[in-house]
Amino acid sequence: MKILVPVKRAVDYNVKVRVRPDQTGVDLVNVKMSMNPFCEIAVEEAIRLKEKGAASEIVVVSIGPAQAQETIRTALAMGADRGVHVTADVTVEPLAVAKILKGVAEAESPELIILGKQAIDDDSNATGQMLAALMGLPQATFASAIEKTEAGVNVTREIDGGLQTLSMPTPAIITTDLRLNEPRYASLPNIMKAKRKPIDARTPDEFGVDITPRLDVLKVTAPPKRDAGVKVDSVADLVGRLKNEAGVL
Amino acid sequence: MAALVIAEHDNVTLNDATRAAVTAAIQIGGEVHVLVGGENCASVVQQAAKLTGVSKVLHADAPVLNRKLAEAMETVVLSVADGYQALLTPATASGKNFMPRIAARLDVMQISDITAVESADVFVRPIYAGNAMMTVKSSDAKKVITVRPTTFAKTGDEGAAGIETIDVPAPAVAARFVSEELSRSDRPELASAKIVISGGRGMGNSENFALLERVADKLNAAVGASRAAVDAGFAPNDYQVGQTGKVVAPELYIAVGISGAIQHLAGMKDSRIIVAINKDADAPIFSVADYGLVTDLFQAIPEFETELDKIGY
Numbered sequence: 001m002k003i004l005v006p007v008k009r010a011v012d013y014n015v016k017v018r019v020r021p022d023q024t025g026v027d028l029v030n031v032k033m034s035m036n037p038f039c040e041i042a043v044e045e046a047i048r049l050k051e052k053g054a055a056s057e058i059v060v061v062s063i064g065p066a067q068a069q070e071t072i073r074t075a076l077a078m079g080a081d082r083g084v085h086v087t088a089d090v091t092v093e094p095l096a097v098a099k100i101l102k103g104v105a106e107a108e109s110p111e112l113i114i115l116g117k118q119a120i121d122d123d124s125n126a127t128g129q130m131l132a133a134l135m136g137l138p139q140a141t142f143a144s145a146i147e148k149t150e151a152g153v154n155v156t157r158e159i160d161g162g163l164q165t166l167s168m169p170t171p172a173i174i175t176t177d178l179r180l181n182e183p184r185y186a187s188l189p190n191i192m193k194a195k196r197k198p199i200d201a202r203t204p205d206e207f208g209v210d211i212t213p214r215l216d217v218l219k220v221t222a223p224p225k226r227d228a229g230v231k232v233d234s235v236a237d238l239v240g241r242l243k244n245e246a247g248v249l
Numbered sequence: 250m251a252a253l254v255i256a257e258h259d260n261v262t263l264n265d266a267t268r269a270a271v272t273a274a275i276q277i278g279g280e281v282h283v284l285v286g287g288e289n290c291a292s293v294v295q296q297a298a299k300l301t302g303v304s305k306v307l308h309a310d311a312p313v314l315n316r317k318l319a320e321a322m323e324t325v326v327l328s329v330a331d332g333y334q335a336l337l338t339p340a341t342a343s344g345k346n347f348m349p350r351i352a353a354r355l356d357v358m359q360i361s362d363i364t365a366v367e368s369a370d371v372f373v374r375p376i377y378a379g380n381a382m383m384t385v386k387s388s389d390a391k392k393v394i395t396v397r398p399t400t401f402a403k404t405g406d407e408g409a410a411g412i413e414t415i416d417v418p419a420p421a422v423a424a425r426f427v428s429e430e431l432s433r434s435d436r437p438e439l440a441s442a443k444i445v446i447s448g449g450r451g452m453g454n455s456e457n458f459a460l461l462e463r464v465a466d467k468l469n470a471a472v473g474a475s476r477a478a479v480d481a482g483f484a485p486n487d488y489q490v491g492q493t494g495k496v497v498a499p500e501l502y503i504a505v506g507i508s509g510a511i512q513h514l515a516g517m518k519d520s521r522i523i524v525a526i527n528k529d530a531d532a533p534i535f536s537v538a539d540y541g542l543v544t545d546l547f548q549a550i551p552e553f554e555t556e557l558d559k560i561g562y
């Protein structure tokens with residue numbers, strides 16, 4: 001079984017981003033970038049399926065600027081087999097990403113495509129579902145457990161009231177949630193080995209995809225600031241203020 | 250032209266998040282219709298028909314819609330999408346699951362988790378865990394939108410909409426439902442409770458979470474958790490509040506043993522009053538708290554219960 005894992009280069013989750021004074025976006029100069037955490041979980045899951053013997057090859061694909069290759073190398077160092085880099089120097093919206101991924105998937109014919117449920121930069125939570133619809137495939141989003149079966153795959157999902165388990169034939173699309181696994185760190189020897197793994201360079205044009213954004217960003221502003229209030233001395237003081245000052249008890 | 254709101258429900262009760270999506274649809278302008286897709290969901294249809302501002306309810310009833318799985322929802326919504334300029338649904342786990350499929354099939358870029366409607370094609374949405382707000386103008390002919398339920402008023406019950414039954418086409422592909430494990434609780438729902446008390450890693454273990462549950466029962470509050478508490482198994486996954494969990498904005502949010510990482514703040518900083526109980530005076534949670542109490546939670550929580558008793562809880 002071949003698994004395709006799309007990965008995104010995003011602001012590191014420890015960074016508190018700041019809005020640019022000209023309101024055109026957030027300041028990303030000299031800011032630490034990493035693989036989107038949910039994508040890391042997707043890579044890890046693919047590797048675990050391979051280690052269990054359920055998968056034979058893992059292909060990672062990233063759409064983005066030249067530096068997206070570093071993100072691909074990270075996945076290769078974790079244990080993926082080869083990469084595809086689709087160069088794009090502008091922001092590519094989830095819809096266009098899904099269209100490019102469809103092109104990649106048609107060329108690679110994976111049995112499973114595992115993606116992160118959301119990227120922690122634009123927080124859209126849409127690419128996996130869009131790809132599933134464009135390809136006419138079943139989906140299991142927000143996965144916390146994946147089990148390969150004879151006929152396909154069983155996936156447990158995190159939903160609003162608890163957990164739900166679905167079963168589906170492959171090919172299928174899965175998006176990862178936090179509890180699926182804890183991604184490994186790449187070892188030094190594996191980082192060295194990853195340097196020799198192949199990365200195929202492609203462009204959106206080769207897949208016939210127009211990446212012109214549909215959403216025109218008019219402005220990006222800071223959220224309303226919330227100020228720190230007071231420190232109270234005791235629980236009795238706290239309850240008194242919640243009742244008399246704030247009126248919430 | 251009209252807007253269509255796809256209702257969130259469990260086949261019996263209309264979820265309040267739907268009311269927020271209806272308000273967003275009203276702000277876009279034009280008639281507002283509601284689609285109730287489910288199995289044996291006639292009671293939800295009756296509730297939807299009473300929503301203020303709604304002129305028509307579409308009732309799609311079939312076994313394939315029982316769990317509102319994404320593939321079946323895609324098929325039924327697409328079957329009526331032609332007549333609408335905007336499709337909206339609340340940004341709940343269910344809405345996030347099926348809505349992007351519909352957007353992709355319509356060749357539309359979804360506008361996720363909107364917090365404001367500026368005009369029929371301009372919307373505000375949070376990015377970077379709510380550390381920035383982005384105002385976007387959509388050039389798509391049709392708008393496909395998920396709505397953050399906490400930032401829109403909930404429409405009332407003064408409506409009297411007509412009801413139309415629609416056919417439910419079978420989806421071409423579909424995942425098969427196997428089972429569900431739902432957390433049962435008599436407490437109010439986390440997303441809409443007036444008071445939420447959340448525990449973090451500082452709770453230490455799942456037995457200690459019972460301390461919070463006792464307070465919650467007194468206050469008729471919901472219980473929430475940080476990611477660290479869920480990952481450690483102290484609380485179930487659906488308790489997680491934050492960027493990648495649930496977004497809540499109650500009248501009162503009490504954070505107990507939670508440090509206040511940006512990902513957690515993203516899910517609760519719009520609460521009206523925030524209380525933080527943490528033994529570390531430098532914990533970032535205090536920077537957003539209206540009332541902070543620097544102390545050991547194992548002392549503070551039982552005391553909190555006693556003080557509540559004193560004022561008649």
Ligand SMILES: Cc1cc2nc3c(=O)[nH]c(=O)nc-3n(C[C@H](O)[C@H](O)[C@H](O)COP(=O)(O)OP(=O)(O)OC[C@H]3O[C@@H](n4cnc5c(N)ncnc54)[C@H](O)[C@@H]3O)c2cc1C
Binds near residue numbers: 120495
């Ligand atoms: C991709 C991604 C998504 C994430 N999404 C979310 C999300 O949606 N929601 C979320 O919450 N987090 C999320 N996180 C995790 C987040 O970054 C933090 O790790 C998490 O919120 C920390 O939880 P915590 O505050 O309970 O634990 P900690 O940061 O460990 O804080 C524990 C606190 O408890 C206090 N404490 C300990 N013992 C006591 C005591 N006896 N009395 C009083 N205080 C005590 C400590 O002083 C400390 O401040 C996400 C992270 C990533 C990478």
